[in-house]
Amino acid sequence: MNQSTQVKDKDALQDQPFIIHQRSKQNSIKIQPKDFIFKNQKHFLEVYEIEKNGQLGQGGHASIYKLNETNHDSSKNPTRKCAKKFEKKNLFFKNSEIQSLKSLDHPNIVKLYEYFEERDAFYIIMEEVQGRDLFDEMAERKRPFGENDTCQIIQQVLQALSYTHQKGLLHRDIKLENIMVSQNNTQTGNIYTNTNNDSEKCQKKELSQNKDSSSEDIQYQINKIQIQNNTQESIGLSQDSISQTTEEQQAHHNSQNQLSQDKLEPQWRVKLIDWSFGTDRTQSKTKFLSSLCGSLMFQAPEYFEKKYTEKIDIWALGVVMYTMLANRYPFGQSCKSKMQIQTQIQKEQVVFGKEWDSISDEAKDLINKMLEKNPEKRPSAQELLNHVWFKIHKTNKTVIQDTQQLKNNLRNLKQFKCQNEFQKAILTFISVNLVSSQDKVELENLFKRLDTNQDGRLSKEEIMNGYNQIWHNNYMTEGQINLIFDQVDSDKSDSIDYSEFITATLERKLFNEKEYLQKAFNLFDQDGDGHITKDEILRIIGNADDDEQTSEIEQQIQQIIQQIDINQDGKIQFEEFCSIIQQFTNQEVQMSQ
C-alpha cells in the first residue's frame, strides 16, 4: 500500500493544519447510485423466479410479486427484492416510475434496482419493503392510529416529500396504499415481518382501487367507502361506540408517550412507494401542471382546475393524516357521486367531530394547514416539518444507544479515502445494491439525526455540528470537512446524499464478503468473459457532459487500470478486482489499531 495514504494515528486527520480546499481538476468522474440502475438484457426468468403465493399486492397499474434470485443467494442477510409487473396496456406508467425512482436516493423512498423489458410485460425490480401499506395496516389494526404513531409516519413522509419537492419531483399519488409502514423492534432495529401475501388481501385490493379519474372511478370510490365503513364497524367506530374507542385511544396514547419518554428508537419505518405518477416539474415549461393523476378522495381543490403544483402532495398527505386519526376521510365519505365529492373538497371546511375530542390542538392545526384550500397559502413540506406538533412528539430525537458504534461510524466517514474512482464505484455498488437494509438501519438513524433541517441531504454545517455534538471536545475544522466532501461527495452535488453517507460509514468488513465482490465483478464484466475492460468500466461510470470530458474520463480510467493491472494484460481479473477492495479495507484495519 502506498505509504502516503496510510493513516497511522486513529485521529491523525484531526491534527492536520487547515488545508485550503481544492477539488482535483483531473477528476471528472461522478459516481451516483443511478449509474447502477439499468435495463437487464437477460430474460427476467433467467435471473429471478416469482415466489409461490408471493403476490404482495395489486394496484391499478401493476401487480407486485416476491422474488428469489435463481442464482441462489447464500449470504446471511440477502436484500429482499420484489417485481412490479406492468402489463402491456399499462406500459405508459412504467416510464415515470423508473425515471422518478432513478433519481431518488432517500431512506424513506423505495429503492429501485433494475428493470426488464419482455415482449408482453415489463418488470421493475425493487426493494421488498417490510410491513404493510397504510390501507391494510388500518384495516388490520382495528382502531385508528394514535397521535404518536401518526406523527412518526407523517413526519417520515414529509421528509421524503421535502427531499423530492426540492428536486422538482412530484409524487402525485399520495394515499394510504402508497405508503408502506412497518414497526421495528425498538432495541435491535429488527423489523417485525408481517405476512402480507394472503389472497384475501389481494382481492380486497382489486375492489378498492381508486387510481384513475376515469368513468369507473366513482364506482371504485364507492366500493372503497363501503370497505372503509365495514372496516369501521368491525373496529368499533360506529356512532354509538365512539366513547369507548376514545378511551382505548387514550390508553394507547399513554403507552405511546411512555415509549417516547423511554427514548427508544422510532417505532415506525416508512417507505413511499408507487411512483407511477411521478413527474419532474423542472421538465415542464409551464408553472402549473394539468395532467390527470392520483385518486379522487386525495385530490386537492386546485387539481380540478387543472392548474396544480407539488402542493397537491401536501394536501393528499393531509387527507392521509386525517384518515389515520379518525378512520374516515375528511371529504367525500358519504357522497354518492364524483361531483359531490369534488364540491366537498373544493367548498367545505374540514370538520373535527366528536372522535377528535382527545386529539391535540396541534395535530388539528397541522391538518388545517395541510388541507388549506389555497395552494399558495398551503405550507411546503420543509415548512411543515418545523410544525410544533413534531416537536411535542419528539419523533426525530432518535437516541442511538451505542455511542461507541456511533463514533466508529463517524470516524469511518472522516477517514473515508478511496485510491481511485473505480474503487469508489465498487464500494458504492456494494453498499447501495447488495448490503441488506437491516445492516443499514443504525446508519439510517445516524443520517437522520445529522440531517437537522430534514431535507434528506447533509450539508457541511450539519456534519460539523453533528460531529462536534457527538465528540464533544473534539472539533472538526473547515479543512477537515472539505477533505471529507472531496472524498465522500461522489456525485459532486456539494452535499452528502444518503447513499454516499452509507457507503462512507458502513462497517468496512462488509465490503470484503466474497459474494458481494463476485456480484460487483459481474456487474462490470458485462460480457461475462472474466475480464473487465476499459470500455466495460466506461459504460457504467463514464457519464460525461461533453466530448472533452469524455476523453478526460477515458484517460482517467486508463490510468486506473494501469494501477491495478498486476499481470499487465490491460484488463482486470477477479483477483485484481478483489485486491482493490482489500486495499480499502486494510487501510481501515491499520487505522483502528
Ligand SMILES: Nc1ncnc2c1ncn2[C@@H]1O[C@H](COP(=O)(O)OP(=O)(O)O)[C@@H](O)[C@H]1O
Ligand atoms: N416494494 C414493495 N414492497 C412490498 N409491497 C409492495 C411494494 N410495492 C408495492 N407493494 C404493495 O403492492 C401494492 C400495489 O403496488 P403499487 O406500486 O402501488 O402499484 P400501482 O401503481 O398499480 O398502484 C401496494 O399498495 C403495496 O401494498
Ligand SMILES: [Ca+2]
Ligand atoms: Ca440537510
Ligand SMILES: [Ca+2]
Ligand atoms: Ca452528493
Ligand SMILES: [Ca+2]
Ligand atoms: Ca469482460
Ligand SMILES: [Mg+2]
Ligand atoms: Mg399504488
